[in-house]
Amino acid sequence: MMLGQAGFPMGAVLFYGFALGAGLSAMGVALSRNIVRQAVCLLFALASVAGLYYLLGCEFLAAVQLVVYAGGTLILIVFGVMLTSSELSAKFVPRRGEVMVALGIGAVLLMGLIVGLCAAAGSGAFGDAPLALDRDYPVDRLGLAMLGDYLAPFEVVSVLLLVVMIGAAYLAKARRKGQGVQG
Amino acid sequence: MSDVVLQQYLAVGAILFVIGLIGFMTRRNLIVLFLSTEVMFQGVAINFVAFSRYYAGLDGQVFVIFLLVIAAAEASLALGLIVLLFRRRLTLDVDAWRELKG
Numbered sequence: 001m002m003l004g005q006a007g008f009p010m011g012a013v014l015f016y017g018f019a020l021g022a023g024l025s026a027m028g029v030a031l032s033r034n035i036v037r038q039a040v041c042l043l044f045a046l047a048s049v050a051g052l053y054y055l056l057g058c059e060f061l062a063a064v065q066l067v068v069y070a071g072g073t074l075i076l077i078v079f080g081v082m083l084t085s086s087e088l089s090a091k092f093v094p095r096r097g098e099v100m101v102a103l104g105i106g107a108v109l110l111m112g113l114i115v116g117l118c119a120a121a122g123s124g125a126f127g128d129a130p131l132a133l134d135r136d137y138p139v140d141r142l143g144l145a146m147l148g149d150y151l152a153p154f155e156v157v158s159v160l161l162l163v164v165m166i167g168a169a170y171l172a173k174a175r176r177k178g179q180g181v182q183g
Numbered sequence: 184m185s186d187v188v189l190q191q192y193l194a195v196g197a198i199l200f201v202i203g204l205i206g207f208m209t210r211r212n213l214i215v216l217f218l219s220t221e222v223m224f225q226g227v228a229i230n231f232v233a234f235s236r237y238y239a240g241l242d243g244q245v246f247v248i249f250l251l252v253i254a255a256a257e258a259s260l261a262l263g264l265i266v267l268l269f270r271r272r273l274t275l276d277v278d279a280w281r282e283l284k285g
Contacts, residue, residue, distance in 0.1 A: 011187060012187050015187045015191065019191075019195045022195065022199060022225070023195070023198055023199065023202070026198075026199050026202040026203065026206075026222045026225075027202055029202075029203075029206060029215075029218050029219065029222055030202050030203065030205055030206030030209070030210070030219060030222070031206075035212065035214060035215065038215060038218055039218070042218050042221060042222070045199075045222060045225060046221075046225065049199075049225045049228070049229060052192070052195065052229060052232075053232055055187070056192070056232050056233060056236045057236060058232055058235075058236070058244055060244075061232060061244055061247060061248070064248065064251060065251065068251050068255055069221075069251070069254075069255075072255055072258075073221070073254065073255055073258045076258050076259060076262050077214065077217070077218065077258070077262065079262070080214055080262040080265055080266060081214060083266050083269070084214070084265065084266060084269040084275055094209040094210060094211060098208065098209055099209050101208065102204070102205045102208035102209045103205060105204070105205075105208065106201045106202075106204055106205040106208075109200075109201055109204065110197060110198065110201040113194075113197040113201075114194065114197065117190050117193055117194060117197070118190075120190075121190045126188070126189050126190060126237075141241060142241060142244060142245065142248075145241045145245055146245060146248070150245050153245075153249055157249055157252050157253070160252075160253065160256060161252070161256060164256040164259060164260055167260055168259055168260060168263055171260070171263040171264065171267060172263070
């Protein structure tokens, strides 16, 4: 990549910044009590992950991440929060036992992953891995891959979108009917 | 040029996944459960993209694009269902739907 000439490790500094941002925002999502704050934390986490994609040289993925997630999914989430009034949902307190179990499983899983990673790195399975950043991947190769090697999953995903659209329309219709019966 | 190697990206992915998992298991608000799954998705996607760069191929990136599409579809349906469930019981507590355990 073009960053970081003249000895200053710009790429590493940006990586640690984005990684820290992603981790802290994720913790905000998992721990905060205010659901609007959690949605904003998710926005920051998604943006940080988009920054990591950019550092990996996948500019197109970073842009798609920002547009689809931060622009589309997060708007949906905010609408969901607004449609389900938040003061009713603010009072759930996690049970102590559940927290202990979750922390235990999380700690074991994280330890396993990190130990496995360190073992694999120590045994030289990854090599010194300069991450092939010198080669860049223009968008047209991605498009050709999606219409060539990955044509079958592409078609399956388009069918999935159709199914989801029908499902969403059905849900909206059922909601209106249910309201009419209740009211 | 970069000092950052594959393991560091994998570690970030692992940490995001575990944080999302802990959030998913401890919280009881349906929307927060959904947000936690999104965080877990991000952890997995970072792994895919990092390996895609490591092996200098496109497989991981294409997979992440499909993952984005499926996450968007899932978000629309899941939030529609959550709003529907909220209208029925006027609460977002997962325990309100205990009978779904079967």
